[in-house]
Amino acid sequence: MSLTPLTSVVFNPIKHHTATVVFSHGLGDSGDGISPAFLGLSKMLGHVKFVFPNAYDIDYLGENIEDRNEDEEGMLKSVRGLNGIIRDEVESGIPSNRIVIGGFSQGSAMALLVGLTSEYRFAGVAVNKIFKMTTDSNKGTPIFMAHGVIDAVVPYNFGKLSYEFLNSKGYSVNFKTYNTLSHSINAEELRDFAQFLKDVIPDV
Template identity: 40%
Template sequence: MASLVRAPPLLFPATARHTATVIFVHGLGDTGHGWAGAVENWRRRQRLDEVKFILPHAPSIPITCNWGMKMPGWYDIHTIDGNAESLRRNEDEAGILQSQAYFHELIQKEIDAGIPPERIVLGGFSQGGAISIFSGLTSKVKLAGIVALSSYLLLSLKFSDLVPKPEFNKETPIFMGHGDSDKVVNTELGKMSYEMLKGMGYNVTMKIYKDMGHSACLEEMDDVEAFLRERLPPLGDNNAKSEL
């Protein structure tokens, strides 16, 4: 597959000493700017000060369900009709694997910059959450956590064949959130993905939000913040002292 033109991610540096990184991935047709407001809200609350946020921008690619017109996407989607089986058919495996490689590269860049993988969380919304589950669980380093909002398991029919052996993220906590009125990524597909991951032995929890469609709500954003704070607690000057 030809190389894609990618804009550099939107970055929110840590406001205190940088000890952790969150890579948060937008959905189809969006950009990293679409989730800047959530990061800015967490910044105002001063609860994730040691965390650097990376908000990547998807390349513009032809999307089949958009009559082949180009739009920001992490992989092609053939059908969005609310059917739980539709997204599992005709999956763009080549596109998924190309995005997977990109996210593994972003993770490695943070590691190269001195952030240990167990202080890195990968997460996202819709397509971004789906590629986060896939890229996170197939990573060859152990991550702090994975967040998947209004999402589903990619390449689920062959997923177990695609994870590394041994698996580095079998125990990594995964938080899945989904609206009970989602007509885009059907709620049942989200639940089915959760059950599949649970059945494969992953450390996954799921919360369903009442009357929420294919979007996010304040309660969900608070739950994501709580998950990030639990997985990436502030280190203060502990590391600095040990380095002296």
């Protein structure tokens, strides 16, 4: 049975297209909902195409990381949809090492799942709020993680534990903490994300 392709909001590059960012939204949101926060970033990085998929929802993980209910079927369905977008970018001429996979909240879980299980070698993985299926393709890929200390939806400890786990497994993780940030994205985080993108997919 074939999977219906994900629809997406797309910010096309204003210069020669040499890199792509695929950024997934959180639970209950959409590509339309999250994309406006990145409009300035898109203009700053004119060589980058930004894709904001309208991803499938997966079940909320619950209050305690030990008791979370992982919706494996929903997650794998989303992974297949995201991999379809990535494959389209590669087939259009953008090498996988010029693609960054990112996400917010639920989308960050999907970014990690795609980034750590894909055979493609990505430029980077960016998440702001886990692995029997991991491959070595992205063992050395830079990972940008960001989390607000006062996040009441996805507790800060979840992000910290994820960072510590990935770090213990030898992944290259830069974990950013924002003391006054709740479950949202602010200007400071966007500035840090912009610098990360400039480092991993510089204009060429």
